Amino acid sequence: MQAETKTIGSRSLTPSTHWITVARPPGFRFEPGQHAMVKIATPSGADDRFLSIASAPSDDHLDFAVRLSDSDFKQAFSRLKPGDPVNLIGPAGRFQRDPNRPALLLSGGIGITPLRSMLRDAVHRSDLPLTALLYGNRSPDEIPFRSELDGLAETGRVQVVHTVDSADASWKGPVGHIDQGLLEQVLGGFPQPPKYYLCGPPGMVEAMSHLLTSLEIDNSDILHEPFNGY
Ligand SMILES: Cc1cc2nc3c(=O)[nH]c(=O)nc-3n(C[C@H](O)[C@H](O)[C@H](O)COP(=O)(O)OP(=O)(O)OC[C@H]3O[C@@H](n4cnc5c(N)ncnc54)[C@H](O)[C@@H]3O)c2cc1C
Structure with missing residues (x-):
């Protein structure tokens, strides 16, 4: 569907990422993992990008978040304020959860x-x-969403493990890219083999695909959503 909606909230998530929430147009139904074409006004005219829907179907609003860049679209996105119009085309995409299998989400x-x-x-x-x-x-x-993700994990319904490229001594978690050791540590908690959902910049998704293939994970158990443009 195509729908005109309005920005409700807009703020920085981290120094290099920005989040907006918009009113959910009546009848806009989607599955977790799907995306929409998001069109906004920029100083050089209307412009659009594919953006994944970051909120859940049970939420009454739609969330989107981006890594900032110098592009007119990203600069205009970061300046959106309540009341500003946002045009949506969607939802679309087959990056969707299999409800019958455990899920291991690998993200960058x-x-x-x-x-x-x-x-x-x-x-x-x-x-x-x-x-x-x-x-x-x-x-x-x-x-992005660090405290919220940790709060979701505290419900006991999902598990969340962070790793960072570099950190000072106050960081108690793993350091370095997602690798075989970390993967096997998390896999140890699964009662049966999961399906894998990979999402991030193309380089990260490619590296994770190679890792899973080297562990002889069946291709049909791996879903990818590489974000082009990074
Ligand atoms: C299904 C899907 C979902 C996505 N979800 C998200 C999301 O939730 N959040 C998110 O941040 N991104 C998401 N993306 C990626 C998003 O659509 C953009 O491609 C990305 O954010 C980069 O946009 P940009 O405006 O910063 O860069 P762009 O202006 O689109 O440029 C992207 C890259 O191409 C280069 N480039 C641009 N123009 C030229 C040119 N004329 N010649 C040579 N090089 C050029 C730029 O230098 C830059 O490196 C998604 C993509 C897909 C396909």
Whole structure:
């Protein structure tokens, strides 16, 4: 569907990422993991990007979040304020959770957006098998939705493990990219083999695909959503 809606909230998530929430147009139904074409006004005219829907179907609003850049679109996105119009075309996409299998979500940076939707959905519903997130970021202050993700994990319905490229001594978690050791540690908690959902910049998604292939995970158990443009 195509729908005109309005910005309700807009703020920085981390120094390099920005979040907006918009009113959910009546009849806008989607599955966790899907995306929409988001069109906004910029100084050089209307412009659009594919953005994953970061909120869950049970939320009454739609969330979107981006990694900032110099592009006119991203600069205009970061300046959106309540009341500003946003045009949506969607939802679309086959990056969707299999409700009958446990899910291991592997994410890097702003690739969290469709996976946040899946995590919020898993906490909201009681009928989904185990859902775990293994999430890599540059540094602790660059983890989008960090406190919210940790709060979701505290419900006991989902698991969340962070790793960062670098951190000072106050960081108690793993340091470095997601690797075989970390993957196997998280996999140890699964009662049966999960399906894998990979989302992030193309380089990260490619590296995770290679890792899973080297562990002889069946291709049909791996879903990808590479964010082009990074
Ligand atoms: C299904 C899907 C879901 C997505 N979800 C999200 C999301 O939730 N959040 C998010 O942040 N992103 C998401 N993306 C990526 C998003 O659509 C943008 O591509 C990305 O954010 C980059 O946009 P930009 O405006 O910063 O850069 P762009 O202006 O689109 O540029 C992208 C890259 O191309 C280069 N480039 C641009 N123009 C040219 C040119 N003329 N010649 C050569 N190089 C050029 C730029 O230098 C830059 O490196 C998603 C993509 C897909 C396909």
